[in-house]
């Protein structure tokens with residue numbers, strides 16, 4: 001993974017800008033195939049979570065791929081309805097068949113933004129994860145965790161796309177040296193049919209998915225599109241050899257429907 005295709009995090013590590021997300025991919029063959037294809041096609045970053053229930057299949061694909069462990073960036077997330085981030089990560093490591101993950105995130109701020117953090121710090125201190133971060137945290141949540149943390153979070157993974165362009169959340173994360181990472185960059189598929197995205201795709205000779213992923217990259221964000229189809233997994237990775245113009249970027253920026261929010265979600269599910 002070349003330097004231009006990674007982002008430096010505040011703890012000195014690097015995260016590959018493009019990863020495969022496996023949210024809502026069932027454990028078993030579907031996950032094994034998706035991860036195996038991604039690794040065959042050059043992805044070196046896989047994003048799973050305890051809540052997804054597919055860590056075993058991710059682990060199986062990692063091992064069967066033959067790609068050395070140290071070349072693959074693996075993220076999992078603490079299910080915050082559980083008690084102890086350390087104990088839960090130990091279970092994750094067994095399911096994944098690895099000694100440590102690269103990034104461990106608090107999946108959402110259940111019980112408040114500080115509830116899980118001391119346990120996350122412990123997980124890092126014990127060497128079970130290289131980096132620690134959060135997910136679905138608002139700007140206010142980030143401020144709180146930064147105020148109390150001994151080890152600061154390096155990533156906040158949130159729903160982020162041209163249509164959910166959370167400018168104020170991004171600005172605050174930048175000020176705090178926390179990298180925003182974009183999940184659902186395609187709006188779980190919904191934004192692919194947006195006429196304005198389609199027009200830019202047509203004009204630039206790329207697909208709507210590539211345009212939406214490229215928009216994240218040009219904002220400097222690691223991004224984890226999900227697909228279970230080999231040809232789409234390939235298409236989504238073919239985003240490093242073109243540049244959206246300033247005008248195209250501005251047009252995409254204007255698709256935002258969050259009002260430039262500093263929140264991570266419009267409706268809390270916790």
Ligand code: A2P
Pocket residue numbers: 021183184185186187188189190192207209210224225226227228229232233235236
């Ligand atoms: P599938 O998994 O059946 O390929 P997001 O990353 O925003 O969550 O979006 C994921 C959704 O978008 C999934 O339903 C996925 O379908 C679909 N998808 C992913 N990549 C592409 C693509 N290149 N073209 C069309 N649909 C895609």
